[in-house]
Amino acid sequence: MASLRREFVKGFTSEIPIFGLFLGLCPTLAVTTNLSNGVGMGAATLFVLVASNVIISAMRRWIPPKIRIPCFIVVIATFVTIVKLTLAAFLPDLDESLGIFVALIVVNCIVLGRAEAFASRTGVLPSLVDGLGMGIGFILALLLVSGVREVLGAWSVWGLPISQLKAARGTPGVDPIEILVQAPGAFLVLGFLLAAFALVRSRRVAVSRTADARAAIALEPEVGPAVAKRRKAEAAAKKKAAAEKQAQKKGPGLPTPGGEAPE
């Protein structure tokens, strides 16, 4: 049970798509112009991920290894088609905003990657949990990117304008950063978010690496230990001699102003 929980949690912590695993970048930039699109895409991918993971895991013993990739792709494509037809029927607006990217879920590296790396080697329940975790992680990542883009770029949240900022619009010099909802803005936002995640990750790695390194550096090759000892002894002797000399110099010295004779 603990391992199941681990599989589930890693999907949105250490191995979160986009920021942890560098997968699933294409849809991220294209559909995150606003929050509803981002969440919609995430939900669609979640469905495909879970469904394909389960089916592929259930069929894993019957798929010949040489043609496994085409087999996975056909399974995934089937579920993507289901999603596309469902969206076209029940959420046509979302279908239109997402455009070709619903179809492109089939070549989303996350889906194929998890199928190849996990579902084809593991049982049904762990695969389902893994798919669920990754899907939730993907939704969270998309929420982050589309949140930044929509709030800063269009001053709205889920299509509803932010009222305070709405009043500011029109004031000279105060405008939403519209480039963020266009192509260059997408790259910019993702670049800086990736840098932020890299910073957090490197702090953690640096701590462990430093401990590693410190432990190793502490073990230096020996260099002339007798020499070092000898030098230390010489230095100590020198210091002693100098102190004695100083004492001698001062010894039978001038009488102190108080008139007291030194011992």
Place this chain on the structure above:
Amino acid sequence: MDTFIEYFRLFFSVALVSNLVLAKFLGLCPFIGVTKKTSSAVGMGFAVIFVMALASVATFAIYKLVLMPLGLEKALNIVVFILVIASLVQFVEMVVQKVSPPLYRALGIYLPLITTNCAVLGVTQLNLAFRDGSFGAGLLKSAIQGVGGGLGFLLAMILMSGMRERLDTLPLPKAMKGVPIAFVTTACLALAFLGFTGMA
């Protein structure tokens, strides 16, 4: 019958104005992964042009000739297209390996990656805009969109790899090194390509 100017406009638009990578966000994984060196970027770019052109023609033909008459185009669109692309890539790999071993050694590792390249499947989906028209005209437009898209992809890759090779030598904050600065640079490149809007 469309005039030559129409076809040129289509070519220009898919190559520059709606550049597959910089405007339509297709093919990002290889774009970030393969542009660390210009030599691998060029190799990947040419492989993509080749596969994209062939895939555009083959998928459009099957869509018009088999799927539409049978009314299955909505249901089997994705499955059939991806099967065509995967088989095509496999076929091209075999042919290249036999016909030109040096070329295979140069491009070989990139060819299987093109199967999951969203740019190829993306272009085949974009070609569906031509389905309501004559077969011949649609096929030609698909071919143009395939070749043009591939060339635009190649251009973006060459530009990017040139910049990334320079970026490697710059003193950057550690967190920005590698992929993050590549994305910020892509943003600048995309901004430049925005200048083409209004030309098509």
Place this chain on the structure above:
Amino acid sequence: MISLAPPLMPVLAAADAAPSPVGTVALSILVVGLLGAVFGIILFVASKKFAVKTDPRVEEVLGALPGANCGACGLAGCPAYAEGVVLKGLAVNLCAPGGAKAAKMIAAVMGVEPGESERRVSVLRCRGSRARAKERMEYRGVADCRAAALVLGGPKACTYGCLGLGTCVEACPFGAIVMGADGLPHVLEARCTACGRCVDACPRHLYVLAPEKRTVHVLCSSRDPGRATRAACEVGCIACKACERACKFDAIHVVDNLAVIDEEKCKNCGACVRACPQAIIGDFRKMRKALAASARSATNAGGEAAAS
């Protein structure tokens, strides 16, 4: 307009007549199945016609390799080495990261003896950290040792020594080199696979790949005469020949103002280590023993944790 409709008329008629879900599903399965079969046949024919004779052993050898494509074997990546072994008869133990394990597996595939392959590690032959080696100018430029070395012979007073800008740290694909706090890189021997990237990366050629059982190394590369070296660095070789006099096996000589160990004759006894007044000859024995001991205890602890 070309269309495949005519031959498929009966199928179309059936589809129109029964627009039920079952009909559509059956039709879909038929179409995909047919297309799949057609593609399969084309690919099968092509695979026969365009068959390139590849020895199946290449795949097996490739499976035995770590797949890092580091180039340590001297070839451009693991597939190239696998091909070389099977088709050109290259030695089976050229893969450094794969080590003895890979060599054994490859030897098994090829049906030959594994040959010797002892573990090698990278050793930095310089101790000139910021505290010990003087700088003669402030360098502001590309933070790369190769670039800094080009500028008037480098910012350090010793023109043979380590520049501390970390080119080797970046070059190591296994993260086995870390930069110490004092500007001197440190090799984490546990992670080193002797791939040789650091050797190529260092513009001063300070790294050398040496077998693990060689535990005594001269940790300086300066060929400046004694006075110049002493002025430039606290731990530089001043060619005093104390090591030469101390060695009972005639294994260390001062050549060109630098002590050089003859690997054939050296018995790793450590006499020169104790004799050197500048403390630049290092004995790695204790350090390696301690590393091995801690690695063993770590695996034991890990094993216990896995078993529980």
